[in-house]
Amino acid sequence: MSSREQYTPGPAAGAEIRKDGSRWTLVVVRDLAHPPEMVWEALTDPAHLREWAPFDADHSLDRTGTVRLTTVGSPQPHVTDTTVTRADAPKVLEFNWGGQDLRWELKPVARGTRLTLWHNIDRNYIAMGAAGWQICFDVMERMLDGRPVGRLVGAEAAKFDGWQRLFGEYTRQFDVAFPKERA
Numbered sequence: 363m364s365s366r367e368q369y370t371p372g373p374a375a376g377a378e379i380r381k382d383g384s385r386w387t388l389v390v391v392r393d394l395a396h397p398p399e400m401v402w403e404a405l406t407d408p409a410h411l412r413e414w415a416p417f418d419a420d421h422s423l424d425r426t427g428t429v430r431l432t433t434v435g436s437p438q439p440h441v442t443d444t445t446v447t448r449a450d451a452p453k454v455l456e457f458n459w460g461g462q463d464l465r466w467e468l469k470p471v472a473r474g475t476r477l478t479l480w481h482n483i484d485r486n487y488i489a490m491g492a493a494g495w496q497i498c499f500d501v502m503e504r505m506l507d508g509r510p511v512g513r514l515v516g517a518e519a520a521k522f523d524g525w526q527r528l529f530g531e532y533t534r535q536f537d538v539a540f541p542k543e544r545a
Contacts, residue, residue: 369511371500371524374531377492379538388481388491392499395474396506402452404502405466414502416494416515423457425449431459435516488538493528494519 380387394401404410406424411417420430426446433440440460448456448465455466463482468475477499483491497514504511519525532538 369500369504369514369524371497371528374492374496374528374535376499377496377532379488379536386483386485386488388479388483388488388495390479390481390492390495390499392477392503393471393474394477394503394506398452398468398470398475400506401468401475401477402455404506405455405468406449406451410505412513413505413510414498414513416498417459423449423455424451429457433460433516434513435518437517485538488536489529489532492532492536493525496528497522497525 376392377388377390380389402424404414406422408419408422411419411423416435417431417433420432423429423446426449428443428445431442431444433442442460444457444459446455446457448454452468454468457464463480465480467478467480469478470476479495481491481495494515497519501511501514514522514525
């Protein structure tokens, strides 16, 4: 059995939502058993991003400036020129991707790194984003552990039973279902 066949995400956990005026933010937190420098490389190096992230990068995100990100797993490739506004290795990475602000914070903890993602996202997509990021974090963690399962994003992730379950759990947890789903 392949490591992907053995992979099942845990319950919806480690995510919360915040509202500031009309702006919604998804916050996802994960403790990883690896030093911040190793996690930083996973967040910024294009080769590592190809293993877990929902996008490919044309070069490293380890410095401020423009980087081209291509969404993976969507029906049509969505390519955006993304601005990395902060790259303070190995502590904080901030960029705007497709009109959404993302902030990644890495804090050393006793057993490795606490990784926190703040993702400014439309309210209707919060449960979808939480499920997707939880799986991305799982895949990143397994890659860092030397137990890769391969990238699981976009349409492929949406067909994955674990994603469907997580989406349902986060929809209920955050009470963010689309109006037609509430009926």
